C-alpha cells in the first residue's frame with residue numbers, strides 16, 4: 001500500500017471519532033473507531049481524547065494486531081475490532097459508551113424493533129452478556145451478538161456498530177443511539193409496542209421496491 005491511502009485512512013478514522021464526539025456519542029477517551037482497507041486496520045489509540053483526535057492518534061495494525069504505522073498503543077478493544085473483521089466484510093467498526101445505548105444495555109436483553117428504521121441494522125439488537133473490557137470473553141460475546149446485525153449493545157458497557165464504509169458505521173452508531181433514545185422516551189409513556197414480524201417483513205419489501213433512503217432525480 002502506498003503512503004497516501006494509509007494517511008487518508010488514519011485521517012478518516014480521526015475525523016469519524018471527532019464527529020461522534022461532537023454528537024455526544026464519544027465522551028473523553030471512552031470508545032474507539034477503526035477502519036479496514038485490505039489487510040490493514042487503522043484504529044484509535046488508547047488514552048486519546050476522541051473529540052480532538054488527529055491522524056497521529058490513529059495506529060495502523062495488521063489483521064493479526066501487529067503495529068505497522070503510528071507511535072501510540074492501539075485501543076484496549078483492538079481484539080474486539082479484529083474479531084469483528086474476521087467475521088464480517090465490514091469496512092469500519094465504531095464502539096461507543098453513548099448515553100442512551102449504555103443505559104438500555106444496563107436493563108434490556110435485546111432492543112425490540114419499535115421503529116422501522118431499526119431494520120437497517122438487521123432487526124432486534126441483541127445485548128451481549130457482560131464481560132470485562134478488553135478481554136477475549138467480551139470480544140466473543142459481541143461477535144456472537146452481531147451475527148446477522150449491523151449493531152450490538154454490550155451489557156452495562158455500550159454499543160458496537162459496523163458499516164460498509166466509515167461513514168456508514170458512524171451513521172449506524174447515530175441511528176442506534178436515536179433508537180435507544182426513542183425506546184427510553186416511549187417507555188416513559190407506557191409499554192412500547194414492537195413491530196410484528198409481518199409488519200417488519202412488509203417494511204423490508206417496501207424498502208426494496210421503493211429504494212428507501214436513496215435520493216431520486218425527478219424525471
Ligand SMILES: [Zn+2]
Pocket residue numbers: 030031077095096097133157158
Ligand atoms: Zn468500551
